[in-house]
Amino acid sequence: MPAILPVTLLSGLPGAGKTTLLRHLRNQSDGQRIGLIVNELRSVDIDAATGAAPDDVLVCLSPHDMQAAAAHFAQADFDALVVEPSGFSEPTGMVETFRTGLGQHARFDTLVTVLDAWNFYRDYFSRDTVAQRMASLGVPAGNDQRTVIDVLLDQVEFADVIVLNKCDLVNDQQRGILLGMLRALNPRADLIEATHGRVAAASVLGTGRFDPDATARSAGWMQLMRGSPVPETPAFGIRSFTWQARRPFHPMRFAQLIHEKWRGVLRSKGYFWLASRNGHIGEWEQGGAISRLRSGGHWWCFTREEEWPQEAGHLAHIRSRWDETWGDRRQELVFIGMGMDEAALKRRFDECLLTDEEMGFGESAWANLTDPLPAWHEDHDEGGHGDHPGDAPGPGRH
Structure with a gap:
């Protein structure tokens, strides 16, 4: 058991492939015990998709819940935690909400964003509000007036690792354009190309990539404002x-x-x-x-x-x-x-x-x-x- 459990925050819009990625992480864990924390009740059925035992999944709705969950997984000899918030959660808000809640048992280690290569343009140029998108998915929508692009940009620009999933659905030129866009939007992030959510566990767990200052300044526009160039294609x-x-x-x-x-x-x-x-x-x-x-x-x-x-x-x-x-x-x-x-x-x-x-x-x-x-x-x-x-x-x- 590590002295302090590394926490991976897994973000991405609905349909990006987070559940599939989690399934592969657990299947290739090589004896590592990976705990999963979700922050919405309807995500508990994730354990049916991943084959996780019930005690591998906990629901946390507050920083206090998060601290209790971190203590539970640490004491139960888990090796890593993955936090999967709702698809429209913004990493900046999640880190701010839960950072104090992690307590002495865990630390944010890697902020991972999963993107859908085929639908990225649709989402990037959408004028939908979150409420409208949720309603189109048949999910109770409430009145969330954030736009999909607001959420997507936060997920892209405030990430340590970006997984470009469903690369099999785009051709080489399309993939090259997407990778070029993402490098410009977040020059600091590691970019991983994936199909069906298959990524190496070491690329998203225990990477040590999260740094409160560096991650917060990783957006390409912020680097330009500071006088630093961003990658061009x-x-x-x-x-x-x-x-x-x-x-x-x-x-x-x-x-x-x-x-x-x-x-x-x-x-x-x-x-x-x-x-x-x-x-x-x-x-x-x-x-x-x-x-x-x-x-x-x-x-x-x-x-x-x-x-x-x-x-x-x-x-x-x-x-x-x-x-x-x-x-x-x-x-x-x-x-x-x-x-x-x-x-x-x-x-x-x-x-x-x-x-x-x-x-x-x-x-x-x-x-x-x-x-x-x-x-x-x-x-x-x-x-x-x-x-x-x-x-x-x-x-x-x-």
Whole structure:
């Protein structure tokens, strides 16, 4: 029995193949005892699919339950734990919920996401809410207004290991595109190609890959924001770029831009500066067909310096982006995509900036510019930005 049991968190949308993967893990355990924790009652029938004895499966609905289960498996000489939450659970939330509940008996070791290669495009470009998708599967849906792409991106970008399952259902070119997309979305993750959920136990159990800081920073967009490149796949036109500027957007022109289709853009994220809301940070996020803009608080230049964070790293970060005229106000957006026209996209964003004449009106006049964008307190979804790679080869607050 290990002193502290390694825990694998197994995520993936319904139908990705998590149950099949679990079956193979147990069949090839080579004497290892693998405990299974589920967090929804209807998953208990997993033991019929895997052949697990009843004491191999426990249901945990709270951090307290998790701690009790970890203690049980540790004392019963188990070698590893696998936690399988519901298909629409987000790893970030699961880690936050259960990390304290693991207690002294276990530790998060590996965050694994299982993806369905055949249906990945459908899910990535879906506008479905979780409630709508659950209803289509015949599952009580409730009123979960998260979108499928929200969940999928969390599962992909916050993973230590990504298993691309059902690779037998796509051809070599399609598989190459998917792998290129995933490397760009999460450069840190180990990518494993699988058919029928067959993976080596050592690739998903006891890997030691989970690190709270490194895993949280593994998303490709975050690396780009930090100035680090992400892997590109020139053969399929998968690449990334950053766009920056030191003057604000005209609200009318920016509003028009976000309703246009950005050909080839799979993921975009960052901060923007809107002339009509001069003191507020705008946050932009887009994945697939869904995009959002919201307030990110106030720019530091509108905050008294004694209220700034005093930790040296934070101060250095603020000052590294400081401009003598505009402080930290800026445009800083990153893009990941396939077949993007970087020059055309940058030109469109440049056209949304205030002209020299408009800059000359002064900041007080900017507040009177016509602003059709929703109020900051609203989470506003837009559509039509990401471009399905069907145009290229591919399967159906500071």
